[in-house]
Amino acid sequence: MAEWFSNLEFLSKIYWAIALVGSLVFIIVMLMAFAGGDADDIGDVDGDFDGDVGAGFQFISFKNLVGFFTIFGWSGIACIDAGLSKPLTIIISVVCGLLMMLIMATLFYFIHKLSDSGTLNYKNALDAVGEVYLTIGPDRSRMGKVSVNVQGTVRELDALTDAMTELKSGTIIKVVDVTSNGILIVDHTRKPIEPNQSQNKQLDKGGKHLLSNE
Numbered sequence: 001m002a003e004w005f006s007n008l009e010f011l012s013k014i015y016w017a018i019a020l021v022g023s024l025v026f027i028i029v030m031l032m033a034f035a036g037g038d039a040d041d042i043g044d045v046d047g048d049f050d051g052d053v054g055a056g057f058q059f060i061s062f063k064n065l066v067g068f069f070t071i072f073g074w075s076g077i078a079c080i081d082a083g084l085s086k087p088l089t090i091i092i093s094v095v096c097g098l099l100m101m102l103i104m105a106t107l108f109y110f111i112h113k114l115s116d117s118g119t120l121n122y123k124n125a126l127d128a129v130g131e132v133y134l135t136i137g138p139d140r141s142r143m144g145k146v147s148v149n150v151q152g153t154v155r156e157l158d159a160l161t162d163a164m165t166e167l168k169s170g171t172i173i174k175v176v177d178v179t180s181n182g183i184l185i186v187d188h189t190r191k192p193i194e195p196n197q198s199q200n201k202q203l204d205k206g207g208k209h210l211l212s213n214e
């Protein structure tokens with residue numbers, strides 16, 4: 001093995017060294033990433049682009065650089081074995097490395113987007129209309145639970161109220177505030193489709209007026 005490596009040309013030695021070391025680190029980084037660890041803690045150099053791709057798209061990071069050098073090394077070896085010239089080999093290996101960085105950046109961006117979408121943000125419950133599940137005591141005296149639609153899913157969440165009367169199970173409520181620790185502050189309200197009495201009176205008067213014009 002040592003004799004084979006010593007017989008290689010200088011450029012081939014560089015590409016083989018980069019490919020082997022890069023592949024080893026790449027495997028470790030991927031195992032850490034998909035096991036829930038943060039490989040960028042090893043040495044993160046972030047470049048966040050807030051353009052069309054969206055905030056949080058990291059093109060220059062430790063993971064992506066490892067991917068660059070891994071593909072850079074193996075593509076360079078492939079070009080040398082194919083008999084390409086040194087300048088063309090370098091150009092092709094650099095382009096392949098950059099493409100690998102782009103692929104990895106896109107992959108991890110969408111992985112993070114998927115994980116973020118499953119994380120509950122209690123602020124998204126503001127102004128949501130729901131129903132009391134467990135009775136809530138008056139003036140924040142006793143915590144209860146409400147069923148509200150948050151982020152497209154009906155959830156049962158802890159809730160308090162500033163009202164001076166308790167909100168019994170089945171009461172229609174509206175979320176008016178959210179505490180720092182994720183407790184909803186709710187108040188009694190009507191169902192969105194339920195018209196109030198004044199609207200009913202106006203509709204009745206309007207109907208009689210139309211009948212009288214006829």
